[in-house]
Amino acid sequence: MAEKEKSLTMGKLTFRVQRYEPTRDEKTYLQEFVIPFTKGMTVLDGLNYIKEKLDNTLAFRVSCRMGICGSCGMLINNFPCLACHITVEELGKDVIEIKSLPNYGIIKDLVPDLTPLFEKHKSIRPYIVRSDSEEMEEPTAEYTQSPQALEEYLQFSFCVKCGLCLAACPTSATDVLFLGPQSLAQAYRYCADSRDEGMRERTAIVDSGHGVWLCHLAGACSEACPKGVDPALAIQLLKRTVLAQTLRLQKKKEASPIAPPPVEEKPKLPVPEFTAKPS
Amino acid sequence: MNAMEVKKKPLKNYLGIWGWVWAGRYNVERYLYTLQRVTGLGIILYGILHLTINGFRISGEGLWEDTMSLFENPVFAVGEYLVIAAFIIHALNGLRLILQQLGYTLGAPKPPIYPYSHALQRRRPIVLAMGALGAILLLLVLIDFVV
Numbered sequence: 561m562a563e564k565e566k567s568l569t570m571g572k573l574t575f576r577v578q579r580y581e582p583t584r585d586e587k588t589y590l591q592e593f594v595i596p597f598t599k600g601m602t603v604l605d606g607l608n609y610i611k612e613k614l615d616n617t618l619a620f621r622v623s624c625r626m627g628i629c630g631s632c633g634m635l636i637n638n639f640p641c642l643a644c645h646i647t648v649e650e651l652g653k654d655v656i657e658i659k660s661l662p663n664y665g666i667i668k669d670l671v672p673d674l675t676p677l678f679e680k681h682k683s684i685r686p687y688i689v690r691s692d693s694e695e696m697e698e699p700t701a702e703y704t705q706s707p708q709a710l711e712e713y714l715q716f717s718f719c720v721k722c723g724l725c726l727a728a729c730p731t732s733a734t735d736v737l738f739l740g741p742q743s744l745a746q747a748y749r750y751c752a753d754s755r756d757e758g759m760r761e762r763t764a765i766v767d768s769g770h771g772v773w774l775c776h777l778a779g780a781c782s783e784a785c786p787k788g789v790d791p792a793l794a795i796q797l798l799k800r801t802v803l804a805q806t807l808r809l810q811k812k813k814e815a816s817p818i819a820p821p822p823v824e825e826k827p828k829l830p831v832p833e834f835t836a837k838p839s
Numbered sequence: 840m841n842a843m844e845v846k847k848k849p850l851k852n853y854l855g856i857w858g859w860v861w862a863g864r865y866n867v868e869r870y871l872y873t874l875q876r877v878t879g880l881g882i883i884l885y886g887i888l889h890l891t892i893n894g895f896r897i898s899g900e901g902l903w904e905d906t907m908s909l910f911e912n913p914v915f916a917v918g919e920y921l922v923i924a925a926f927i928i929h930a931l932n933g934l935r936l937i938l939q940q941l942g943y944t945l946g947a948p949k950p951p952i953y954p955y956s957h958a959l960q961r962r963r964p965i966v967l968a969m970g971a972l973g974a975i976l977l978l979l980v981l982i983d984f985v986v
Contacts, residue, residue, distance in 0.1 A: 579981035582847045638863040661859070665849025673849035715948040728865070730872060733858020777940055779959040780865050788951025793958040800942035 571654060573597050575606050577618065578659040580666050588666065590657070591615075597648065602642035603636055603656065607670075627786055630722030634670050635659040635800040640724040640784045645813035661727040676736070680743040684765055686750060689758025690815065703816040709754035716749035716794045718787045725791050733813035734811045737770040741781035744772055745791035755816045759805065768801050775799075867966055868959050875932050878925035885922045920984050927976050931969045939965075 572594050580588040593610045604622060611618050623629040625644045632643040636658055637651055648656065664672035688703075690696050724739035726732045732740050739747075747766050751759045766772045775795045782792040804810040854861065859873055868895075896903045938944050945958040946964060 580850055582850070588850065639865075660852060662852055664852060666852050667849050672852070708919055711950070712948065715951055718951055730849065730854075730858045732870070733854035734856060738852065738861045775940075776872055776875070777868065777936055777959075778865075779868035779957070780872075782957035782959060783865055783869070785955075785957075788953070788955030788957070790948070790957040791949075793945055793948060796940055796942045796945055796958075797948075 571597065573606060573648060574655045575610060576655065576657040577607075577610070577670070578612070578666075579669050579682075580660070582618075582668055588660075596697070597654075600647060600649075602644055602647050603641070603651075604632055605641060606648065606656070607658070618670075619668040628720065630786075633661050633672070633722045633727070634663055635727065640727040642722060642724070642786045645786050661723060663724065663727050663729070663732045672723065672727075674721075674723050677721065677740070677742060679725055680739050680745060681721065684739070684743045684747040684750075684762055685758055686746050688750065688753065688756050689761060690755075691757050692765050694762030695818065701819045703755040704819045705754055705808070705816050709816070713749045713752040716745050716789055716791075718751075719746060719749075719789050719791075720787055721729065722786065724784040724786060728780035728784035730778050730780065731774050731776065735770060735774060738774050739766065741769055741775070741791035741795060743780075744775065744798060745781075745789065745794035747772075748794040748801070751798065751801055752811070757815045763802050765803055766798065767806070772802060773799050802826065866960070867963070871932055872964070874928060875936070878929040881922065881925045882929060885925075899935050917982065920980065924977055925979050927973055927980070931973050931976075935965060 573594045573596075575595060576590045577593060578588050579585075579591045593614050595606050595609050595614070598605070604625060608622075609618055611620075620634070620643070621631040622644070623631040627642055631643065633640060634643050635641075636643065636646060637653065637656060640661055643658070659669060660666045660670050661672040664674060664676065667673050687708065688696075721742065723742065724793050725745075729738075729741055731738050744766060747762050751762055772795060775792075777792060777796065779792045784788045785791060794805040801810070805836070859876060892906055895906050939959075939962070944962055946961060949956075
């Protein structure tokens, strides 16, 4: 490892980048770029260097540069990563192969077509569903939720929709219609929310031929997730919830009520004269 | 670039069956996913062969005896051991999958605090225990075959 780091600091990096120009190419090919190594550089820094100094036709998505937006998902040395999230030193190699995310179409170079991801995400109704539709449309107050109830789904709500989990999933590799880890995890995120009443509607979507039962627990999605969301855990919990609902083993939970209007509280101790004056 | 060119469909990039086999830089559960499929397919193939060959018994004792004499060689003995090995791996991993796929033994969700860990990673001792048990069973069967 020390030798590898030494060679990195001494030398240059070779980026083997997948190229595809839809108006010209029938298939993809790899193009090599040699770039200087700088300490602490990320793969995205390398791609930016290529774009700025070597070939401005290279296409890739990028926005925040700090692992928040989830735009720069790529297959880096055969593992789906965010290019901004992984440093060259972490990879420990001076030849880095960068390809577009698998299991998505390629629009150009390193730009995957994430449309199926967003369509699947939308299909599971990723929002709070309530029976009181009037309150939903014109809310009068927020719904109450205890900190314990929040912890049931909080981990799964950190998803940035980068799409790495679908690229890692071996089931998504063969079944184009499989809902995939991202949308299934989000289905559980909303079903586990104490404010939600859309469990029955979501079950109809996820308990299908291309739904939750096609996950065979490879765990690759959780390993690839850059935000620690653990979609594999959410999907297994979703399976348990769906099964319990189908076998009628689940107790019917009352959804969180609307928060009562705030009550003006009287101070428990008289306010001293020198800190505040009563209006 | 004209409008027709812009509308060109994205290039297909699904890994297909290769996506099951190719496991890249993933951990043991990802490889067990592949192994579970391979052993499952192997057991199905053996089941078909087993039923077909047993069906020869209907055609008389002579054909049955002739067929069985074909299998009395070391290649088929190794094949038989591989079938038992596939069954042991498939059954033990299958038990783990049944439990974990119903959300048991995986624990509760945890707030993602860096460095992140996931439920399967935290429960890796279960996989290692299953692996150790499988190795002992495979060794016992091997001794039974050799001795």
